């Protein structure tokens with residue numbers, strides 16, 4: 290099996306003002322299809338910078354990045370846009386949905402930029418299927434301001450999934466959510482991962498990282514440790530446990 | 542991204558800021574609207590002049606005193622003391638193919654009657670005047686050849702004068718006074734309305750030119766000679782013959798008179814209209830430029846406001862070209878819509894003018910095309926820089942924009 294992601298000595302230096310900031314300094318990493326990786330580390334350790342590189346939103350200043358076997362470092366803007374469109378689904382901490390645009394239209398968005406065009410009906414059908422997958426099929430016409438944070442993040446996940454990417458990238462997807470909603474979102478990720486989708490997510494919360502299969506810890510732009518997760522948590526189980534605990538509090 | 546989907550997107554974006562979109566379009570609306578209105582009015586007027594010329598049979602020749610091409614125009618057409626009644630008689634007598642002539646003497650006077658007064662133009666004319674101009678009498682009769690020969694104190698008046706001196710009463714048989722000379726009203730002219738030059742054609746008193754020259758104005762020169770050629774075909778020959786006849790009679794090297802056919806007079810009128818429309822087009826292009834700057838300004842604001850949206854679109858795979866086209870189409874939609882509204886309003890305004898003044902207006906299809914096209918072009922030009930700026934944004938920076 291070929292790795293989805295192959296990083297060789299990736300560097301990223303920001304040239305701002307007087308000093309150069311070495312955000313990522315030599316990261317080498319391989320991620321195989323079907324993996325579920327948590328990228329961890331302190332604030333400023335270079336997690337987001339690395340994620341943006343993985344998501345082809347930004348270019349590294351050194352090293353090579355093979356995505357699905359293709360060297361991304363040498364692609365031009367349009368080719369990067371096409372990669373983001375077809376191979377990558379990106380999920381942000383702040384959801385980044387289009388305001389005043391219905392959930393389904395937000396999910397349709399990536400399909401508008403497909404090089405092989407889909408009919409309007411097909412776009413709607415695929416968007417609905419994607420929303421169903423994250424449990425929001427009944428809220429297709431709701432606008433982001435009518436949805437809770439967790440629901441908005443589900444719309445964002447549906448949008449990331451709609452073009453059937455090889456890779457789902459999420460930068461602190463639970464960062465703006467309460468703990469129960471966070472577990473629900475992790476449940477969605479686990480379900481998707483069980484269906485074979487490769488997921489890389491950034492988190493600085495240890496308990497969230499325990500829902501993934503592999504933890505990579507960064508410090509000062511370098512990999513500090515890379516370990517499989519023992520005793521992986523199951524979001525479904527954790528949720529029912531949480532609910533029982535809440536019931537107990539109510540009864541008491 | 543498909544053009545139709547982009548168009549829908551643009552319309553949705555513009556509807557989100559309805560008032561702002563409308564205000565942005567205002568420059569284009571006003572520019573296009575005023576041009577369409579003005580062009581409709583001048584085209585209508587031009588067409589009316591042409592129609593009138595056609596209905597006159599195109600065989601009228603006017604002889605004016607003074608030379609239009611030299612200093613003669615300074616005092617106004619027909620004001621130089623160079624033409625005489627004898628010139629008019631010579632034209633009638635010696636130029637072949639002349640059907641009728643009328644010496645014209647025109648002066649502005651106060652006219653009294655029925656205890657009221659008004660200011661109007663006294664037309665000293667010959668009997669043939671009515672027939673040459675195809676005017677008709679509504680009440681009473683025209684004065685006769687005998688009246689002309691005997692310097693009779695008789696007058697035929699226009700509707701405006703009649704309404705001012707004899708409101709709600711038949712003026713025929715009444716007496717009016719010009720410079721204290723009593724004239725008996727023998728006829729009332731049929732109402733003509735306003736001319737294409739905006740002149741009230743009913744504001745006049747018609748008297749025998751002899752009476753006017755000897756009794757009222759006491760002068761020996763006439764202003765013009767109105768000549769009718771026998772056939773439309775002979776008109777150019779008549780014009781040439783009159784010119785050589787008068788040159789010989791006046792023994793002048795530079796002609797001190799001007800001979801114009803009705804067609805030429807009409808062309809002078811339409812030439813004015815044409816200059817007007819060129820002027821209007823110039824004003825219009827200025828307002829289109831101003832409108833374009835307005836659109837560019839708002840599009841720049843819009844790009845800044847929607848930086849995050851641009852970032853999101855780029856993150857999910859929009860190419861630079863997709864963003865460029867999106868904002869370009871938005872600008873073009875804005876200006877083209879403004880253009881369409883302007884065309885509608887302009888046509889509406891010209892209809893109102895037509896209704897309230899009675900002038901016919903006509904909106905040429907070519908101008909509708911020109912207006913739509915130029916507003917779309919303004920959209921492309923003014924939208925290009927903001928759209929280009931949007932498309933050059935870095936996805937990361939755009940996503941981070943607060």
Ligand SMILES: Nc1ncnc2c1ncn2[C@@H]1O[C@H](COP(=O)(O)OP(=O)(O)O)[C@@H](O)[C@H]1O
Nearest residue numbers: 303305310312331332333334335336337338339
């Ligand atoms: N656009 C940028 N310009 C300059 N420095 C940056 C930029 N983005 C991030 N950095 C710096 O790079 C380092 C890593 O940032 P980041 O990847 O956002 O860390 P994390 O997501 O782990 O908190 C930090 O020191 C940060 O200040």
Ligand SMILES: [Mg+2]
Nearest residue numbers: 336337338460
């Ligand atoms: Mg970060």
